[in-house]
Amino acid sequence: MSGPNTNYDPVEVSALDPENIAAAVEQAHAAIAAAATLDDLKSVRIAHQGEKSPLALANREIGALPPSAKAEAGKRVGQARGMVGAALAARQAELEAERDERILVEERVDVTLPVVRRPFGARHPIELVSQRLVDAFVGMGWEVAEGPELESEWLNFDALNLGPDHPARQMQDTFFLDPVDSGLVLRTHTSPVQIRTMLRQEPPIYIVAPGKVYRTDDLDATHTPVFHQIECLAVDKGLTMAHLRGAIDAFVKIMFGEGTRTRVRASYFPFTEPSMETDFVCFACHGTGSDDAGAQCRSCGGSGWIELGGSGMVNRKVLRACGIDPDVYSGFAFGLGIERALMLRHGVRGMHEMVEGDVRFSRQFGMEV
Ligand code: DAH
Numbered sequence: 001m002s003g004p005n006t007n008y009d010p011v012e013v014s015a016l017d018p019e020n021i022a023a024a025v026e027q028a029h030a031a032i033a034a035a036a037t038l039d040d041l042k043s044v045r046i047a048h049q050g051e052k053s054p055l056a057l058a059n060r061e062i063g064a065l066p067p068s069a070k071a072e073a074g075k076r077v078g079q080a081r082g083m084v085g086a087a088l089a090a091r092q093a094e095l096e097a098e099r100d101e102r103i104l105v106e107e108r109v110d111v112t113l114p115v116v117r118r119p120f121g122a123r124h125p126i127e128l129v130s131q132r133l134v135d136a137f138v139g140m141g142w143e144v145a146e147g148p149e150l151e152s153e154w155l156n157f158d159a160l161n162l163g164p165d166h167p168a169r170q171m172q173d174t175f176f177l178d179p180v181d182s183g184l185v186l187r188t189h190t191s192p193v194q195i196r197t198m199l200r201q202e203p204p205i206y207i208v209a210p211g212k213v214y215r216t217d218d219l220d221a222t223h224t225p226v227f228h229q230i231e232c233l234a235v236d237k238g239l240t241m242a243h244l245r246g247a248i249d250a251f252v253k254i255m256f257g258e259g260t261r262t263r264v265r266a267s268y269f270p271f272t273e274p275s276m277e278t279d280f281v282c283f284a285c286h287g288t289g290s291d292d293a294g295a296q297c298r299s300c301g302g303s304g305w306i307e308l309g310g311s312g313m314v315n316r317k318v319l320r321a322c323g324i325d326p327d328v329y330s331g332f333a334f335g336l337g338i339e340r341a342l343m344l345r346h347g348v349r350g351m352h353e354m355v356e357g358d359v360r361f362s363r364q365f366g367m368e369v
Contacts, residue, residue, distance in 0.1 A: 015054070015057055015058040016058055016061055016062070016065075016076070016077070018076060020054075020058070021058060021080045022080075024048075024053075024080065025080045025083055025084060027054075028048035028053075028087065029084075029087055031047065031048060032084075032087045032088055033091070035095070038096065038099060041091055045088055048084055048088075049081070049084055049088060055077060055080055056081075058080075059081070061073075062074050119359075121359055121362075122362035123362065123365075124357075125346070125362060126228050126338050126339065126354070128366075129255065129342055133208070133254055133255065134210055134230075136250070137232065137250075137251075138208070140250070141206060142206040142208050142234075143206065144207070144208055144209070144210075145193050145207040145208070145233075146193065146209060147187070147190070147192055147209065147211070148187070149186060149213075149214070150177070150184055150185075151185055151186070151187035151192050152183055152184060152185075153176075153185050154183065155192040155196065156174075156185050156189070156191075157169055157185075159192070159195040159321055159322070160191055160192070160270060160271040160318060161315055161318055161321075162270050173188075173215045173216040174216065175216055175225075186214035187213055187214065188214065188215055189213050189229060189231075189335055190209050190211050190231035191231060191271060191333070191335055193209035193211070193231055193233075194207075194271075194314075194318075194333055195318070198235065198323075198324055199322050199323070203235040203236055203329045204235065204236040205236070205331070206234045206236075207232070207233050208231070208232050209230070209231040209232075210229070210230045210338075211229065212226055212227070213228070215227075219351060219352070221349075221350040221351055221352070222340075222350075223351060224355050226355075227337060227339045228338040228339060229335050229336060229338065230335070230336055231333065232251070232333060232335075233314070233331060233332075233333045234331055234332055234333075235314065235324060235329050235330070235331035236330075236331070237329055238330070239313075239330045239332055240313075240330070241313060241332070243332060244311060244312075244313065244332035244334070245262070245264065247334070248278050248334055249262055251334075251336070252280045252308065255341060255345070256280060256345060260280050260281060260283065261280065261281040262278055262279065262280045262308075263278075263279050263305060264277065264278050264311070265279065267310060267312075269310050269312055272310075272311065272313055272314060272315055272332075272333060273312065273313060273316070274312055274313060275310065275311070276310070276311050276312055277307060277309075277310060277311075278308045278309055278310070278334065279306060279307050279308060280305070280306055281304065281305060281306075282297055282299050282300035282303075282304050282305060282306050283299070283306075283345065284297055284298070285297035285300060287305070289302040289304040290302065299347075308336050309334060310335055310336075311332065312333065312334075313330060313331065313332050314331035314332065314333055339351065339354055342354070346365070
């Protein structure tokens, strides 16, 4: 870099020569005027205003001038750079305005053109309510468990204390798989997920298992050969029927709202002992059995209660079959059908509406995701 030099004659520094400065300005002006696009202007700016432009180089030479010459040369270069800067800014504004105008024309949207409407789908209410129940149980620390819909007969029946000759085995109208000795069925309930879990996991166990189940029923207003259940199983030390009732109450509150009362009736399932059937108070008549006009409540048929599903304390035999010591651990379980509860809750007229998959039906339940 050149340093001050008192013997330096400014006339000899040709870059600072007034003519050369004027020529540099002129060249810059010509290039600026010739720039047809913003990109062109960018290159022009680098060439005529950048670090290596003639005026920038000239500016650098000022430092080498004797103090007496510095002011004049500085003024000359400063004015020249100011002119180039102003010309660049003016051209920039011009080109931007041109560009904006062009964009407005090119990207014009005709809002009157017809559009292809693609309506959103909707999640099926069965899926929505299952998810809400599962989420609530997960929120209480339970885990989600799954099992296959094509299930071994042993897990679907035998391990649940439903031996080959057990009369209750006939209660569930089963789809068997060909050949019959394949030992496979379409699961008739979600209860085999209980066995799968207990075989795999040591207590404490708290699981919720939603899923599809199959029975050989024809589709009519109240039946469908494929439907959904939600199964809950808890195995821990010291669990009692009080815990079972608490869990069922939590479940019913999520499904039907705060303040929904439940009651249990003695029942029979081979895999629970004792076994119970759970009812919840009718959400329409709140247990009175009649509607506002005094007529018989149509939701519960006048009984004031609606059946929800089976439950009980896990049979000691089932615990033992899964390698869990029934003298140390106890468990409770319940399995509830989703379709019927949903139909009652929303006044769905028939099972057909639930299974046909018409998006207009699902959309009525909201677009929750
Ligand atoms: N699996 C039974 C059914 O589909 C319902 C059931 C009853 C499930 C009692 C349970 C239970 O977990 O403890 O009919």
